[in-house]
Amino acid sequence: MTDASKLSPTAPAPGLRQLFSGMLMVALSAFGGGLSAWSQRIIVEQRRWMSNEEFLTGLTVARLFPGPNQINMAVYVGTFFRGLPGALAALAGMLLVPFTLLMGVGLLYFEFHTLPALDRVLAGVVAAAAGMALSMGFKILDQYWKDPMALLLAAVTFVLMTFFHVRLVPLVLVAGPLAMAWYWPRPSHTRPTAGAPR
């Protein structure tokens, strides 16, 4: 234990209103991006609600479970102190401003998207956004590079969805349990690695 982690959780547990305002601050600070860095700075360093270790556990849980990571993180922080009501308060704080803003943008879009000038600009923006979408898979590819089974599973999933138009829900319901069975932790051996006999 470092000094910092001993010192950090000094503040009393936040109430519902503080959870709301804290997450509102996180959402406002992160307007340029870097949401998880901002939530760490505000929750751990400024408000001292949690130790860094507790925060990192939250990130792990948020990534593991279904749902958007940042939203799950807000739910974690809220639940940590006030259970379900806390989760809803934190979620409301996190979403209020961005969602209201997006609704405004959406109304403008549906009202004006037929204007040729706007459509031309959007054609360009869409090309950039497609590039961002394309990068998502490559971003996490590295961690599976040495696991042939993982690459095979990913390839089969990709082919089924792209060329055979298999829908997401049946795919996950069939492939998920099979993959879980393959990766079920075996006590005697280490996890399957490249070239290791099964």
Add this chain to the structure above:
Amino acid sequence: MPPLLLAAAAEAASCTPMRLNDLGHLLQVMGTFLGLSLFSLGGGNTLLTEYHHLSVEQYCWLRPSQFADIYALAEAAPGPSSMIVGLLGMGAGWPEGPGWALLTAYGAEIAILLPSTLLMVVACLSWNRLRDSPWRVAFERGLGPITLGILFAVGVKILKTADTNAAGVVVSLLVCVLMLRTRISPLWFMAVAGGLGAFGLINR
């Protein structure tokens, strides 16, 4: 007419927009998103092909180009990109006027977030027991590769939906590489590409 084209024409003709002018349809939309919520793996982006299928092919709320626009808007806007569901709901309700569009937008967003939020609350409260469970380990390791495959399928789907000219595809590929190799904010890529679109270099 070749059979493939005929089939495509028949599909397009059968796809009449689902009107959301009564509460029953709104609840149906919410039910659809409620059912999808727990399949949002890997941060939620895995659902994009499913959103595309529902809003463009099944219910015909949006034309393909509109879906691409909405994806771009949700990516450009600050906050979690999963808020795209609010925009899908808005598109669904738009024919009934802005008020109803906002109602469906909020309904859709709440529906997509509710189940995963409840599961997350349960997970947080029982994390100490879950942490060392073999189920957790198998879930994490097993679903990871599947998520990887889905994300690649999503990338290809969005690229196809964007349906820009050759210059646009080159920009898409360039942005993909820059996203992986640099830490430049994606907003810059969107701004520059938007400029290229305004001058007619990228079109669709």
